[in-house]
Amino acid sequence: MSILAQVFTADLFAAAVRLATPIALAAMGAAICERAGVVNIALEGMMLVSAFFGTVVAIFAHSAWLGVFGGVAAALVFAALHALASVNLRADQIVSGVAINLLALGVTGFLMEAIFGHPGTTDPVPTIPPVFDFPTGGSGPLATIWTWIDTIFLSYTPIVYFGIFCAVFMTWALFRTRWGLRLRALGEHPRAADTVGISVLRGRWVAVLISGAMAGLAGANLALEQVGGFTENMTNGRGFIALAAMIFGRWVPGFGYLASLLFGFADALQIKLQIFTNVIKIPPQFFLALPYVLTVIVLAGVVGKAVAPAADGKPYKAKG
């Protein structure tokens, strides 16, 4: 029992939200992108370039915030590549996404050695501090409750709060605005949308760029709010997990956020449990594999009931 009490602390839930944030940001962006009919398997690469260029800018401009902008800008460039290939050139969107993931790995690895002179990890950068800093402590039940509230709701960095805001705002924008209706039309029946005068080209570009910006924020969150630096391939499959979260969330940004919390919780739990490996006697690899196993289980249990947008992944060619 004492182990359970040590594991399930307020810290665990706060860590779950923090660790869920990059996955959630990418998943929500991907939901917008696929609602417009473009599959974005390049989330992983976009997160990675953002984490790298975010760190580089933060180091050389001595400003973590400029780093965030730099990271998002880099992710947008990669998103533009994906949009060019999949919207204008009608390429296979999955293959284009794979190319971009590989390009991100190559470019970050190459420039890493060119700029820092060695592979692996960059110099550390100071992380962006939490938004609030309320005093906690004291004794008594009231102080304990306050500490819980402070840890679970008030302890986060700016991008984490932005993620929560996006969960609400993007869901509203997608389902309660004219813009959202038009965007969804592109993913369900682009021909019909085109017929009534909605530009498929422009709409899909916007969607891919939004997805790129969100993946960029995810990378910036990872590098500048969580880790404080860049390590080669530091995204470690989060882009793919984000896609699973998006499917689990049925292509609704808000649900995608909630699905990401599940993955964040699994990640937080495995980190916490690793401390107890000498007590529980389970090899650490089992915990490390947990988020990936969970992804498979979630997909196995849910996918059959979730239906993708009808024209998801299909290039659109205007008749002319």
Next chain:
Amino acid sequence: MSDIDRVSSIAPPPSGGGTSSRDVNEKDFALQRERSQRIIKAITPFVSIVIAILVSSIFIVATGGNPVAAFQALFQGAFGTPRAVGETLLRTTPLIFTGLALAYGFRSGVFNIGAEGQLYMGGLAAAYFGVTFGGMSTYLAIPLIIILAAAAGAAWAFIPALMKVRIGANEVITTMMFTYIGKYVVSWLVTGPLADNSGIPQTAQLPPASTLQRLSAILPFLGTGRAHLGIVFAVLLAVVIWAVLKYTTLGFEARAVGYNPFASQTGGISVGATIVKSLCISGALAGVAGAVEVMGVYGRLFDNFSNNFGFTGIAVALLAKNNPLGVIAAALLFGALDAGGGTMQLEAGVSQKVINIIQAVIIFTIAAETIVTWSIEKFRTRKEAGL
């Protein structure tokens, strides 16, 4: 005129004005157009290689390097000496298997992005059974190990295949997740249950009976260093896969499902069964890649023993246009890049990570084939205009 129109109107040959003002009737025009498109399709891979070299050169120049010196060093490192050729063949070997794995999948419309995970499982099977069968005759042990490794790779692909067919889970996500899981399984086994007693996380050394001979041990005059018999087996297997796809019912069904699953279903082919078979065959081929690495190169299994061969297989298959025989050539290219990369880094001071960029650009340009058709047309019209 939208951008889409502009791009799609590039492909047809120039008409009206220019050099050919003679009367061409419609049929001739269509034939000519088809022929020119076929030629363009055939040279696409070469053009994409050229584009990739150009793009990577930009990166090299931007970071203060000399691309000519870099690629010279790379070529020297890949083909300069018999030993270098051997090193190229060594790295080509697993890429032929993974390239075949991806190509077979693509042919039937599945994207086995997780070949890396199946490769790990094949390597695991080889490391385990290699020791177990060490007392057998080598002629019995090696085929047995390869079959078991193929089965292990197929098994690792089976659950994603089933998930795709039964509930429509995208194999790109599931096989990727299985890759991470597989790498952790291997990591756990080599540190614990299967570790030798050296304290290093690795399995025991394979006995001679279950290792693949070096080419230079059989034919000493080759002087090809570490290159092993696996390359011969890889080339033979490429021919077999080519024949399977071209002449067997199995291959026909796979291709039919890849072309048009709905028509195949209507025509009486079980699409689900075909997809499961194809993904498992793909997994088996990737598993053999891992086994051959363990039996031919390292003689044992350890963490991260694969140099991302599963992922490079994607580029190999795409560059080969999913043709099993083309896979041999494409694998040789990437094997050479891999082998020469070290020399390039040492002699020209250019990070070998640039090879990842080359791979990515090749995949990207082949995916967005229009880029290539567009550059060819541009080149041709400029030539016709006498520039």
